[in-house]
Amino acid sequence: MKETIQRAPFSPELLEIGNFLKDTILPILNQPQSYGSIYLERKKTKRYGCDFKNQTASETDSFGIVLRLYDGVTLHEKATNDFDSKLLETLAHQLVENSKKKWKGKIPSWKERLTTELDPEIRSQIPSNPSSADFVHFGIRYQKDPLQSSSKDYFSLLEQVLDRTKKILKKIEWSLDSISYATARGTFRIEETLYLDSEVALSQTLYRTSLALTLMSGAQSVRIPVGGLGGMECWEISDSTIESLLRDLKDLTEAERLQPGKYKVIFSPSLSGVLAHEAFGHSQEGDTCARQRSKAWELYQEGTLAGNQEATILNNPAIYQNADEPYAAWGSYFFDEEGWFAQKHFLLNKGRLGTPMTHFTSSEQLSIPRTANGKRESWSHGIYTRQTNTYFSEGTLTLDELMEKMGDGFIATACAGGMEDPKGMGIQVGIGYLREVKNGKPTSRVFVGPTGGFLQMTGETTEVLQSILGKTKIEAHLKTPDTASHPFNEVGGCGKYHKEFVYAGCGGPYLLLENVLLG
Amino acid sequence: MKTFWNLNDLKQALKKSSEISYWKIETDTIHRYETYLMKDFKTNEVFSDQKREVIEKKIRVWILIFLNENQCGEFSSDWSLYKDLNSQLENAIEIAKNAKKKKWIPEFNLQKSTNPPYSCDPDIKSNLTLNASAIENEIVKKINEKNRENFNSCELFVSYHQKKFIFSNDKSFTHDQSRIYFDLAYSSQNNNKSDEFNLRRWFVHKDQIDLNSLFDHTIHCAQAIVKATLPKAHSYPVLFDEEVLCTLFHDLITHLQSSQKYDQLPFKEKGEFLIPEAKGDLIDLSIDPHDPFGADTIGFSQQGYPQKPQIFVVKNQIKSNITAEPYSQYLDHTLTTTRGTLTVSPGKKSKAELLKQSTSVLEIFQLSGLFTDAATGTFSSEIRLGCIHHPDGSKQWIKGGSISGSLSENLTRAEFSSETARFSEFTSEKHTDGGPSPLSYNGPRYILFNEVPVASSL
Secondary structure, X not given: OOOOOEEOOOOHHHHHHHHHHHHHXXXXXXXXXXXXXXXXXXEEEEEEEEEOOOXXXXXXXXEEEEEEEEOOOOEEEEEEOOOOHHHHHHHHHXXXXXXXXXXXXXXXXXXXXOOOOOOHHHHOOOOOOOOOOOEEEEEOEEOOOHHHOOHHHHHHHHHHHHHHHHHHHHXXXXXXXXXXXXXXXXXXXXXXXXXXXXXXXXXXXXXXEEEEEEEEEOXXXXXXXXXEEOOHHHHOOOHHHHHHHHHHHHHHOOOEXXXXXXXXXXXXXXHHHHHHXXXXXXXXXXXXXXXXXXXXXXXXXXXXEOOOOOOOEEEOOOOOOOOOOOXXXXXXXXXXXXOOEOOOEEXXXXXXXXXXXXXXXXXXXXXXXXXXXXXXXXXXXXXXXXXXXXXXXXXXXXXXXXXXXXXXXXXXXXXXXXXXXXXXXXXXXXXXXXXEEEXXXXXXXXXXXXXXXXXXXXXXXXXXXXXXXXXXXXXXXXXXXXOOOOOOEEOOEEEEOOEEEEEOEEEOOOEEEEEEEEO | OOOOOOHHHHHHHHHHOOOOOEEEEEEEEEEEEEEEEEEOOOOOXXXXXXXXXXXXXXXXXXXXXXXXXXXXXXXXXXXXXXXXXXXXXXXXXXXXXXXXXXXXXXXXOOOOOOOOOOOOOHHHHHOHHHHHXXXXXXHHHHHHHOOHHHEEEEEEEEEEEEXXXXXXXXXXXXXXXXXXXXXXXXXXXXXXXXXXXXXXXXXXXXXXXXXXXXXXXXXXXXXXXXXXXXXXXXXXXXXXXXXXXXXXXXXXXXXXXXXXXXXXXXXXXXXXXXXXXXXXXXXXXXXXXXXXXXXXXXXXXXXXXXXXXXXXXXXXXXXXXXXXXXXXXXXXXXXXXXXXXXXXXXXXXXXXXXXXXXXOEEEEEEXXXXXXXXXXOEEEEEEEEEEEEOOOOOEEEEOOOEEEEEHHHHHHHOEEEOOEEEEEEOOOOOOOOOOOOOEEEEEEOOEEEEEEEEEOOO
């Protein structure tokens, strides 16, 4: 039987607003030597939580319009969630009055937008010969329809996760009293966006679905997030994952403090993703380069090697199957918030830097090609060049082979944040705890930081990227050839300039590094 | 686009519902001006990359439903004027019935506030755009006056927020606030090495901004950072400033919150010592919701409980736990102030005296990313810029490596400076409901921790 593809639709009431904006407001913004455009966003989030005592629920609804006019120097924006037609017309006229009208560019047509290589998931949703008059919609695929679940269903699923945790506790011979706090939190968000300019009218609907289990024993805690873009299939968390989390927590209660120093460490996909994100993710953001706040721009222009042959980092918003999971990676979309189609982009290829990621104005300022990286925290925030899914390319080894290659060292699986230093080329990757590996096999010894908290990996970015000794394949636990096309990308978030929080995926293979400075 | 209802309709619908026991409406009106200044690559001219104006109105409703003798259900959500009122009401009731927790009864006991505390710059309230433009013009003037060739970028966000809380017993209060965000980045070059320093600060009143000092400090640090070398791996006495103290003290007081006791999270009870076996400067700590132009200055809590200055720790001993509803009822604890500026008493020694040690002292100018764990009371970060003060009076700029510490261990012998400072931070929403409370600190400008391990390649 032919499988029916279910895709997230666009709300009819938003399409109605879209028609009004296209017919009434956009013509005001279509001025000579200017680039007028409109962005509409509705992000409706449902949050549910269960612990041993309480159930909690809340919803947020971020719904607003951004009227935009680029005049060749400045991008002027008026953003509001007041949909009064007179107000919108007034705001549009104010933008036109402020415009210096110095832009010499041309708004890209459908034909130009389609000259690039696009993922079949995008191509298949574009009608043949689209024109500026067409509203073209892109919907994320899903298996289990999240809109069919009631709040009772959501709570029931979370309670089941806690019940399974209690059962697995018995299996590992640990008592329920040892767990001082346990919480399962689930989120489902419908993200609907619309982008309009004189050449295109694009809409997309994404279902962002995630679940996180946090367990505490005294002050020690462990946490696992799962999720992606898709339906309720994203909430699935296996017994083996819960068991592994409980074993880590049990060992953490007897954790030793690590002596600061240099060690061999294997980073799990989530941590190798943080390394990629902080290394040549942030420093390869076009607006940071345009502000002359990134060393990467200089290194790119000089052609300087910034890592070894293993150092290949990609940014890719077009991951519609996350490793071997049935859903899309967390940082994916079909087009960015300035209507540019998602594409894979090499930030660093075997140690050599590519062009930075861009959004519209940074691409203009640096005179380099556009990439689909224009994102904002919400409609009420400014647009920046932001990362989507950032990850190291896969290698050829299994995890067992990589541990054997390491011999003695540590494996890091718990992510505890990270920080970039684009101009100074420093790097910081936070690690919750480390598990010891002896003779290529993990032991029961777990280590925390020198004073009992998180560990920090620090160093100079290019030196760290010269110290990669090996990488696993995508399906790191199997000897058979990879069937998945993209490495796993973890659920994550990202700030910029210490604010402007957006969702981002980060991942890759397991990564073996030597001389890792830990403190 | 047509609106379906107004605030009065909402109040009537909530009042009429036989299922809802208590409710609260929170309206939020925000007007913000933003400018993003940078420099043209070729002409060296300063220009605004983005200019934005934001007009935002939000309505958030919280409801509580009694389910049985022992349980209630709660739910909070944003409501849309562009969607039918009844469907939103039905959705809220359906979810609240399933979000079960131990029963409690809100008091909403708003006493008449004498005078609302100073939380808003009246000029920003009366004409946001004019005042924001005036600050922007001053900034551009300073950039042109001060080392323009090394200027990288500056962001300025000025906003006015008006919140109104309406409770089911017909009581209400309004909270006005102005916010100013300032971000400045300068770079510097030295022997083919280039680096930058980025300063970020929040203010409530425009008179709190001292542009000269902000520019001079940023330029000074940018010039220092290119001279910096890696520190030697060692355990140093470390001097932190108000930016770090604001975060660390806010982490520390989570252990005083009654909610921690109820949830079986790390907790310190009234009567206990905040820091066991403390031998250094003993901590006096209070929360002041009336601190003029503090980031968290407010007349009432979000549950309508009047906020007044309250002492929580005297000479290291906990005098009261920080308690909000429903935990006051669950644990039979007295309701206390929960919002306001975290105020810590200064020490006796000046910064110069704190730096006079028999060993080298590391002064932190900026950490790359301070990661703290409130549960364990630990912290760690890469060092973005620091200065080692040697006993012979010489100084060495350093960058790189990482520090880590434990509040319970480091505060045992800590010393506070006699100089004081305040620090404000309106954190990003980070996808939590309504966003976390702002951070506001007023206390010693510096703290000296002993024996802080620094990891380094040297």
